[in-house]
Amino acid sequence: MSIATSTPLKTANDALGIGHLVGRALIVLALLALIAAPLAVYPVFLIKILCFALFAAAFNLLVGYVGLLSFGHAAFFGGAAYITAHTVKEWGFTPELGILAGVAFAATLGLVMGFLAIRRQGIYFAMVTLALSQMVYFVFLQAPFTHSEDGIQSVPQGLLFGIIDLSKPLPLYYTVLGAFLLGMVLIWRVVNSPFGNILAAIRENEPRAISLGYEVNRYKLAAFVISAALAGLAGAVKAIAFQLASLVDVTWQMSGEVILMTLLGGIGTLLGPVVGAALVTAMEHYFAATSIPAPVLIGGCFVACVMLFRRGIVGEIRHRLKARSSR
Amino acid sequence: MTTLFGLPIQAISGQLLIGLINGSFYALLSLGLAIIFGLLRVINFAHGTQYMLGAVTAWLLLTVLNIGFWPSLVLAPLIVAVAGLLIERLFLRYLYGLDHLYSLLLTFGLALMIEGLMRDGFGAAGKPYSPPALLTGVVNLGFMILPIYRGFVVVASLIACLSVWLLIEKTKLGAYLRAATENSGLVQAFGVNVPKLLTFTYMLGAGLAALAGVLAAPIYQVSPLMGSNLIIIVFAVVVVGGMGSIMGAIVTGYALGLLEGLTKVFYPQASSIVIFVVMAIVLLVRPAGLFGREA
Known part of the structure; x- marks a missing residue:
């Protein structure tokens, strides 16, 4: 009963979908590419991709490795952005403290929403998270400190740890990259820990996990909070990087967009959400110049993904490679 | 002027009427969602879009073909x-x-597409x-002034809800539907065309x-975003x-429509979230829902 086109429990490198050595080589290559990327691509665009990639990876932790489809992750992403922007701009927090405050808020909100949502399963879980995040949206819409439609603008970027000047594009890019890598490593650790194995067991067969004596709900809640905190990290970093926290990031359309990124890249694969986030962000960027409205594009991708390739891009590659190696 | 809890009774009854009208739409929409989910096991995210399409179709029938409200009530x-x-x-x-x-994701994608296309062709402004x-x-x-159309909406939606309830509980077709909800394989083995039944549902x-969309058209403005x-809320x-x-x-x-109306009187700031708060409380107290059984 999980949305992931799941295979039985696998070890660390299989989660990447590739063999041992090839996998490591690819990771090193990807790291080098990320470090060198600002030479070739506009850093602001890369920063946007990294923020969404972390957001999607956090969301994927829940849907891909626990089998819980949250339709309300924008509440953590956008909520943390508001808190970070407000604490930095109005209370004079340093960037690192502001980001910490945003993450703490997202984790707390995740604890509350998760506690309510895990009381229902499957399709209801999706509807409950959607409804709760809509409630969060209305609260932010009405709360005076968010300046409703205007959002919190011109958030000062300041000095990270008192030395790194975030108002310059390159230091900003490498800071965001650092936060992204931190999040990815954390997700990788969670997925490949005994804790992660129990999460996968819950995804594969919840009644059986219960019968083995696991407090399933505690594990689900813990995963929900971790996922929410990481989504918050993505939002908090985005608020600093773009000097803006706005309503767009709390809407259910944003929750939908992160689902699409993950679905397109491959649910339950470590790199899928990153690929998906890059593709969707790039697509929106290039189609913004054409007359095709963004929702039509996003919706069309959804329909295509669901009807044609439910494994996603990375999932499909993994599947092909596996089929070949088993021959 | 008569007052209740320190508020003029007109204000309360006015908001209650709005609540009742919203409640009519909630009822019609959640009824449709429940029927579809019951048999198809599909959460129809496009339900709000279909509501919007009903209103837009009625508006198009009127402006393009000059077909009025009464035929539209059936045609749309x-x-x-x-x-x-x-x-x-x-x-x-x-x-x-x-x-x-x-x-769920498929209907979500379709909803986004249809709404995006409508906004492109129709404009976001209400008509x-x-x-x-x-x-x-x-x-x-x-005790209050009642616009006739609003009264009509409440009555019409009640009639529609009750007819659907009768259709499902009291007719042969309804019996097939209920049986297929319980065990579609067995019903198919008895020679009922279940795929057709699914389409019909x-x-x-x-x-x-x-x-619901056609009924809503004269009350709210017709716009591509009215359902999103x-x-x-209906979820x-x-x-x-x-x-x-x-x-x-x-x-x-x-009930929730009325509650929302009452909240607008006593604590307007909370009116947009009261239904979600009720949902949270129900999840805490009775996770399966007030009338539900745990699936």
Whole structure:
């Protein structure tokens, strides 16, 4: 009963979908590419991709490795952005403290929403998270400190740890990259820990996990909070990087967009959400110049993904490679 | 002036009427969602879109073909139901064997596409749609002034809800539907065409949403965005009511609409979130929903 086109429990490198050595080589290559990327691509665009990639990876932790489809992750992403922007701009927090405050808020909100949502399963879980995040949206819409439609603008970027000047594009890019890598490593650790194995067991067969004596709900809640905190990290970093926290990031359309990124890249694969986030962000960027409205594009991708390739891009590659190696 | 809890009774009854009207739409929409989910196991995210399409179709029928409200009340739901037939035949049909979440995501994608296209072609601004001449004007009920059309909406949606309830509980077709909900394999073995039944059910749900849309057209402005936030409220209504029972969906719809109206009187800031708060409380106290059984 999980949305992931799941295979039985696998070890660390299989989660990447590739063999041992090839996998490591690819990771090193990807790291080098990320470090060198600002030479070739506009850093602001890369920063946007990294923020969404972390957001999607956090969301994927829940849907891909626990089998819980949250339709309300924008509440953590956008909520943390508001808190970070407000604490930095109005209370004079340093960037690192502001980001910490945003993450703490997202984790707390995740604890509350998760506690309510895990009381229902499957399709209801999706509807409950959607409804709760809509409630969060209305609260932010009405709360005076968010300046409703205007959002919190011109958030000062300041000095990270008192030395790194975030108002310059390159230091900003490498800071965001650092936060992204931190999040990815954390997700990788969670997925490949005994804790992660129990999460996968819950995804594969919840009644059986219960019968083995696991407090399933505690594990689900813990995963929900971790996922929410990481989504918050993505939002908090985005608020600093773009000097803006706005309503767009709390809407259910944003929750939908992160689902699409993950679905397109491959649910339950470590790199899928990153690929998906890059593709969707790039697509929106290039189609913004054409007359095709963004929702039509996003919706069309959804329909295509669901009807044609439910494994996603990375999932499909993994599947092909596996089929070949088993021959 | 008569007052109740320090507020003029007109204000309270006015908001209650608005609540009752919203409740009528919640009831019609959650009823359709519950029927579709009951048989197809599909959460129809496009339900709000179908509601919007009902209103827009009625508006188009009026402005392009000069077809008035009364024929539209039948025509628009039929047209949207046919669109529903296409969705079921072209897409949903292939997803029945998979996890339910895929059909949710599919209908979500379709909803985004349709709304995006409509906004592109129709413009985001609301268009007025006047009620039929027969139903304009007001009656004075003594304690409040009731616009006739609003009274009509409440009555019409009650009739629609009850007819659907009768259709499902008291007719042969309804018996097939209920049986197929319990065990579709067995029903098919008895020679009932279950795939056709599934298509019909989806059309019925879509048609009900469109009917709500036509009824809503003269009250709210007709706009491509009128359904997109509504669907989330209806989801909350459905979680509160539990999707196990048709009557549960109807009763919960009206009750939450009224509650929302009351909140507007006493604490307006909370009126947009009160239904979600109720949902959270129900999840804490009775996770399966007020009328539901745990699936």
